[in-house]
Amino acid sequence: MNASQICTTLSTLKSLRSPHEQVWRDCYDHSYPIRGSGFCSEQITAIEAQMRKARMLDGTTTDAARILSSSIMSGLTPANSLWFGMDVGQETEDERRWLDDSADILWQNIHASNFDAAAFEGMLDEVCAGWFALYIDSDKERGGFTFDLWPIASVYCSASKAGGKIDTVYREYQLTAQQAVNEFGEANVSENTRKLAQDKPQEMVRFIHAIYPRSTYMVGARLAKNMPIASCKVEVEAKRMVSESGYHEMPVVVPRWMMIPNSVYAVGPVFDALPDARTLNDLCRMDLAAGDLAIAGMWIAEDDGVLNPRTVKVGPRKIIVANSVDSMKPLQSGSNFQYAETKIQRLQASIRKILMADQLQAQDGPAMTATEVHVRVNLIRQLLGPVYGRLQTEYLQPLIERCFGIAYRAGILGQAPESLAGRNFTVRYLSPLARAQKLEEVNAIDQFVAGALGIVSATQDPSILDNIDLDEAQRFKGEALGVPNSIIRSKADRDKIRADRAQAQQDAQEQAQQQMMMQQAGEAAMRQQPGAAA
Template sequence: MDELAVKLIKRADTLKANRQVHESVWRECYDYTYPLRGAGLSDEVLDAQSAKHKVAKLLDGTATDSARMLASALMSGMTPANAQWLNLDSESLPDDAKAWLSECATLVWENIHAANFDAEGYEANLDVVCAGWFVLYIDENRDEGGYTFQQWPLAQCYVTSTRKDGIVDTVYRCYQLTAEQAVKEFGADKVSKKILDAAKNKPDDKFDFMHCIFPRDTYAVDARLARNMRFASFNVEVSGKQIVRESGYHEFPCCVPRWMKIPGGSYGIGPVYDALPDCKELNETKRMEKAAQDLAISGMWIAEDDGVLNPRTVKVGPRRIIVANSTDSMKPLLTGADFNVAFTAEDRLQASIRKIMMADQLQPQDGPAMTATEVHVRVALIRQLLGPVYGRFQAEYLQPLVVRCFGIAFRAGVFPQPPESLQNANFNVRYISPLARAQQLEDVTAIERLGMNVQNLAGIDQSVVDLVDTDEATRVVADALGVPAKVIRSSEAVASLRDERQKRAAQAQQQAMVMQAGTEAAGAAGQTAGAALGRQLAGG
């Protein structure tokens, strides 16, 4: 028994107790969207078969479709695979340093999407929409190189924070391995005798393990030994109460963003939580509609027990003869159901769910093609809806992701040799994703409106054009639209190009003046010769 292992297990129990009060809420959110993803949040063993029964109880797929649409919008808006969404920049650096940072950013982006990020990232966004948080583990792929990403199931993760800003920096993950997997992962000399015996006799028996990641109180910058790194990592065998691996990380290896923080805790809730009352009411309305639909299709009858007709034995169906004393002994009975009420209620609830989860704005609009003004208004609305969420995700998701990936690549020697001008320089991460650019479209709109107004005023006073720095305005627009840096010339290149143009214009003007002077001289000589010839003819 290891004393540190016992301490870690005890703290994990505390974190489990702190999280338990929220689990029922998350479980309900998953039950009305993606039941299988909520596996482990209850005592019920949830597998594909039992999840199928939960899905069958969902009588309307509006919440599921809206959650999928919002998760896709987050993925494509923040970290698209088809466009670079990050850059490294600094205003005070020369062009060679900026070019190096831009090249490094491109390498990081390419390697992120060359790994399994797109698959794991989408599932992570599904969790943040349903439960309001997720855990994405980032590490180096030691077998094939590059990065590897793991979206840890929420049921396995217990998180907290030691930071003043509340950003998660401590993760305890409880998981299971078979005896065979445990021996292969940690080595026969690290696991307990119980697991060694099971690996020989029952290799598929599962055992509980725990992965603990938290910041160290004392650490060494750029440490080579894992136990001296900034973040500690311990893998614990729970049954044997012993540490099977001690390691560490230079950067926090997990991204744990929250859609909206639960006050006084480290966990979050998602948009499905806000739509949960409507989801429940819609499912209940659908259930009543199905019951009324059954009556409307099969019908309802009233019969009189008159000694000839026994209602308890009568079965209504095609090609059946029912013996009765009279035709009044058995009659159809109106159900009293009004489907219009159900349809109206369903439309209202479906619209409410889509509005809460922003699916009414994110999905393509039916009808004729929108004008440029309509597109701008819609983009502005989406920006207002997702802007606050993007701000939190930038601090809790994108920043840790880029820092971790940049650190791994830098230590692996992937980047080219940095220029000397970058020594001791400060630089920052600049996000150029579609969602980030959408927040900058106000600048583009303002510049476009200013250009139109200046053009109108220039008809009255041409000097008004001098107020606008067109070079800087073009750079601001290009930056907001995400135009690649290699498309825009540097200030030095622009100055050189303009100097060359002025020289060519001056040379052309000088040549024109020389040609004009020659033409005038030739004309004058012709006039002089003509005059002399005229005098000669007159004298003769």
């Protein structure tokens, strides 16, 4: 596409997104106003964000959204434990070792970058608006990865296949004239931008970054213009292409929470809590007004020619001149604080329930029993299971594929075994949420084996255990519980240990038999000697 086509496409994408923007704006205004920068104005300043925050009279929605975001992130991509592995199916020991080492190197480099900060803010956008856009690239200066969370107000998306993942992303952004010249070069920017860079270097210039799949490309291309994913940057005012490049993998991941029908966009759980959040805010406003009346009081006064109610000010150490003590009396406000307090608590509980804050947050009280822990983990798995499935497909898998491609091409993963050439890998998830989904199977295995052992104990017949592959059961439990691969022996090492043990037992038996035969031979020789009977 040329520059004019990219500008036209952006206008179309803007018109398709505009019907949903008011909903996202409301969700941000009742949770994280500063994250909604660009939906209500070009750029929210800190003062404006503070004013919007001040209009929120209750922080329940903000607190619950933060708890949900933190819980999902710690369950999906914890920084303190490896949360993914890679499989190719029927791999050898050398292939398994290289895949495990590569996964560990990727995990270390991902969390050594700015991933944790960008991912948490992205998860806040996911909970509030239902989607976010995370740009992944290599750090050209220091090496490793860099993650750039794009403000969703400036991102416009599309999918080349109906119902498919987002693979077309347009971003509208601004650079100073000086930054534009430094990034793209004087020869590539327009004449107007070159003049601004000399006269007004801090003047802002608008650009479009268009990322979309190419219809024709070269497999294994080295030139960026021949890669599967196109990357074009256009100066908007001049409609001038300032940069054309490409990527081997889609560099932007756009995970979504709950899809809007007939749209590529989504809404988040704050959308479900929005009616309660609005009502709670209005109720808190009325409660504060009633509290003002309850504290300061409300009075009724009679204009009797002596007392002028329009000029009377009630306060300490003030003398009010009146014709009679009945000329001025306190007036009951009629406020029902008990109803307001009860209603506020109900709304707060409803918001926390919708955003799963109470279910995900550790409860105050005595330590939970093992059964209570299992029930709680099962509840979390049920609540986040459907969301986790979509996040696996649209967030974790493309993120790992992109990071693997960058790292492999940079040579930091080492040389892969030749037997892996042409074989696609699949991502194996080891995060706490992934393990929680497998806990049911782990418990089923434990109950099944325990039942079989109970039968053996009762009948003294071990043949019932022939129905169970105990080796495979233990290996599955180790993987499901997230046991490091270095702890679990390979099948070859296990078989060698068993063979050595069997050989040692056989040698011991043969040695015992030889000793017994020698002893018997000695005893027979002594019996044959003269006088042995005496």
